Structures are given as structure tokens and as C-alpha cells.
Amino acid sequence: MxxxxxxxxxxxxxxxxxxxxxxxxxxxxxxxxxxxxxxxxxxxxxxxxxxxxLSLAQREIITLTTLITQGAFEQLRVHLQAALNTGLSKEEIIELIIHCAGYVGFPKAVQAMGIAGEIFKEN
Known part of the structure; x- marks a missing residue:
């Protein structure tokens, strides 16, 4: 292109x-x-x-996972909102973060969940 x-x-x-x-x-x-x-x-x-x-929602699942893995939490904020805009539910995002805990550790998962909670309140 x-x-x-x-x-x-x-x-x-x-x-x-x-x-x-x-x-x-x-x-x-x-x-x-x-x-x-x-x-x-x-x-x-x-x-x-x-x-x-892949759909935009599937791409956001990948993006959220990689941002959590990297600890790129400022970017995570933006992409959590984007994930909601693509139709991912709060429950799906919560489950994604819980799943990440087993691979990236609890500190990153806990921080990601806190940020997700802030984004959910805004919406």
C-alpha cells in the first residue's frame, strides 16, 4: 500500500x-x-x-496483553478505552487481566486491574 x-x-x-x-x-x-x-x-x-x-476487538486483546506484559501502563489506559470502544465487555477485560497474572505476575496484573477500574468508572 x-x-x-x-x-x-x-x-x-x-x-x-x-x-x-x-x-x-x-x-x-x-x-x-x-x-x-x-x-x-x-x-x-x-x-x-x-x-x-482479525477484528479490532481481537487486536485490542493482543494489545492489552502485550502492554500489561511490558508494564506500559500509560498506553494501557488509552487501549482499555479503545477495547471498550470495539465492544469488549468489562468482564472480558477483567478476565484478560486475571489471565495475565499467571504469565506476567501479580504486580503488573494488580496495577492493570487498578487502571481498568478507573477506566470503567469513567464509562
């Missing part, structure tokens, strides 16, 4: 996943590094998320 089409596809997926407020916040990266922003939109969301085999 050519670069402009990749970017357009990525921007479209981001609109489905994230609120305008979140997208605006994410766009701050563009002011610092337009190149990194282009990579995020074109590759991260255009090349990866826009693929057809």
Missing part, C-alpha cells in the same frame, strides 16, 4: 478506536516528531490494525 493510503487507513482506524480527545493528545507527538507520528499512524494503525483477518 502506498504511503498516503497507509496513513489514511491508519487515521480511519484511530477514529474508530479513540475519542477525539485521545487522538488530539496523541497528536502532540506530531509536534515533537512528525516522522514518528507518521510511523505510528501509517505502520501501527494503517499496516497492522487495518488488516482484515
Amino acid at each position: 502506498e504511503n498516503s493510503r497507509r496513513y489514511e487507513a491508519g487515521a480511519k482506524v484511530m477514529e474508530e478506536l479513540f475519542s477525539k480527545e485521545v487522538r488530539t493528545g496523541m497528536g502532540e507527538i506530531k509536534k515533537i516528531s512528525p516522522d514518528l507520528w507518521n510511523m505510528i499512524v501509517s505502520f501501527g494503525f494503517g499496516d497492522l490494525y487495518a488488516r482484515k483477518t
